[in-house]
Amino acid sequence: MASTVAHAQQDTATHTVTNQPPPLTPYDASADPALLEGLRREGAGWAEEDIRRLGRRAGSAQAQEWGDLANRHEPVLRTHDRYGHRVDEVEFHPSWHHLMEVAVTEGLAGAPWADERPGAHVVRTAGGLVWGHAEAGHGCPTSMTYAAVPALRRQPELAEVYEPLLTSRQYDPGLRNPAGKRGLLAGMGMTEKQGGSDVRTNTTTATPTAEPGVHTLRGHKWFTSAPMCDVFLVLAQAPGGLSCFLVPRVLPDGTRNTFRVQRLKDKLGNRSNASSEPEFDGTVAWLVGPEGEGVKTIIEMVNCTRLDCVMASATLMRKTLVEAGHHVRHRTAFGARLLDQPLMRNVLADLALESEAATTLTLRLAGAADRAVRGDAGERALRRIATAVGKYWVTKRGPAFTAEALECLGGNGYVEDSGMPRHYREAPLLSIWEGSGNVNALDVLRALRRDSAVAEALFAELALARGADARLDAAVGALKAGLAAASPGGARRLVERMALVLQASLLVRFAPPAVADAFCATRLGGDWGYAFGTLPEAADLDAILARALPEGV
Known part of the structure; x- marks a missing residue:
């Protein structure tokens, strides 16, 4: 009788969990x-x-x-x-x-x-x-x-x-x-x-x-x-x-x-x-x-909430990147950790570039807002145009980013317990709240036409990176030429280019060379596919990933 019970218990012992990551928590969300x-x-x-x-x-x-x-x-x-x-x-x-x-x-x-x-x-x-x-x-x-x-x-x-x-x-x-x-x-x-x-x-x-x-x-x-x-x-x-x-x-x-x-x-x-x-x-x-003057009264309110849309999108990017990085660090497939699989490393590194660009731009916008409040006219003009540009672009990148990060978890990312579906559903809100993409793109054109100081402030900011990367210099020149022909029908294309050039200029100035070079090669130089994970062979994936995913996150 005892042997029968033992045999039955052995037959039901099918739920030993292997090859699943441990809980991410606790972790340090500021380890970035x-x-x-x-x-x-x-x-x-x-x-x-x-x-x-x-x-x-x-x-x-x-x-x-x-x-x-x-x-x-x-x-x-x-x-x-x-x-x-x-x-x-x-x-x-x-x-x-x-x-x-x-x-x-x-x-x-x-x-x-x-x-x-x-x-x-x-x-x-x-x-x-x-x-x-x-x-x-x-x-x-x-x-x-x-x-x-x-x-x-x-x-x-x-x-x-x-x-x-x-x-x-x-x-x-x-x-x-x-x-x-x-x-x-x-x-x-x-x-x-x-x-x-x-x-x-x-x-x-x-x-x-x-x-x-x-x-x-x-x-x-x-x-x-x-x-x-x-x-x-x-x-x-x-x-x-x-x-x-x-x-x-x-x-x-x-x-x-x-x-x-x-x-x-x-x-x-x-x-x-x-x-x-x-x-x-x-x-x-x-x-x-x-x-x-209701619209004029609330415009300052809109500048603040648009910055928060950029911030929230950047936060979702970083959060889902951390979740994806943790999963692939602990999950094995086809005889190796997912983190060590070349194509997965490419995907994660590409996501890391996007996340760093979004975070860096968010903090630059916050700095402009802080200095504008304290009376800096140049920063006020930069804030006026760059916040609308950032609101358009970073929030547009959010849904595609969170979808790719979710996919890194495979089927595990598609179930509610992972938390990733919640982040994915959140992402589209931020491109709608405080003006959809069209509203923000047209707002950029309106700002350019009403006040020459905003374009001057933008190009003064871009000029701080002049000479550091030939692809960036060429993109800035093309952007200047494109402003003269700006039209409502082409507003999205113009604002996208503004956003990428602004992000690239910040990374060239402040990020490690591996990050700045890969971003310029792909987002400005055209050496990139349509999906995340198409970084060129020359990209230094090891350096990008070591920066983006330190131990503990």
Whole structure:
């Protein structure tokens, strides 16, 4: 009898797991030379220890679990309480609140506007590049809170009340009188169903009241993210034209403003974050900026959120590259580690080039933003054009990049447990949010035509790499020639070339020769195929991979 039981146990012992990688966590999300070098270069080296600490926390088992749970347990809309009162609240899983608390406490929301140290805005961007390894969706309300501050400053009396709370490092969720909270979050309500990016077709109306600057709104917004934020910047048609308004969820007297959440969007990705359709009906709002100048008022907000789109795309690239590198380092096929297979090394090295170029550009844009805030006119002009260029290109590269990184895991990457499908679904959002590819490409043309300083700033930046690489010099010359013939129909081609030339110039100046040479050979020199993994034989794959995937990530 005993031998029969033993034999049965032996027959069922079929689940010994071999040739699978160990868990990646814990790992250090800040273990990226391109990130740390850029942090120092852009004047924020004073925060390196904080970024390293946050990177270790982002790669911890706890933070990675928070990200998973926040997406598995999606927000739930509660329109009414048990008694039938309208409440319009959204419930989040506790993991969402843990992620938000870290983000706000670490200064990833509005805090840089209250920090006078040079490089404070760069530190926030670098923090996003590492903390984003934990989860992407909660970056939406932190981004909008950051972006709301410069727009609100166009109405000083409102900024005096709300800015100290928007720049607070205290996360204080729940709908209460804003003045009684320890910190606030901001959202946006720009687009409507009939117009999308064409906000001038908005039909939401703003009717003046007897109190100066106070209006009541009536209308329906199509995409308003993070409906549980405390205040929102909203566009509406006032008697003097399209204008910007501040809409609090709770009014100063403690009563709830009319903010009827009709539904939450059922989105492809970004599932942890609630995006909603609110309806306004007698909703109290305060004018921000001059009446009729709504678009002009929010343009600074758009510059901030577009930078965050670039940052989030670069973060997804780095996160999925780390996941792919870890897998191939521990997985064997056809008698050798995947990492040692020549073609897999080519794929990973090509991804590494793209990731470093995205990270380097992101930090350069953050540096320009930081210096523009402090009054540097040249950096302000560069920021104006380069942010739109980066928003167009880096976010376009994100979906293809994450798909290739997912493929490195094979079938393992296609199952939800790996986390890669979540990253893949997230990637397309970033090329849509804050203006699709066409909107950003046309915005670049508009900037070039309206202000000659932006082209001067761009070419002054490119000139810093002159003579270092013949392929780059030729590409800059071709770009200059192409500007004269720029047209709306060719805007995407022009902006793509701008982005590649700008990335190449930064890598030639700051990256190791192996990285810069391979990037210029492929992205500018044409020695490249249509898919990742087509680097030329001359590329120094060993040097590229050693830099991109140090031990421990």
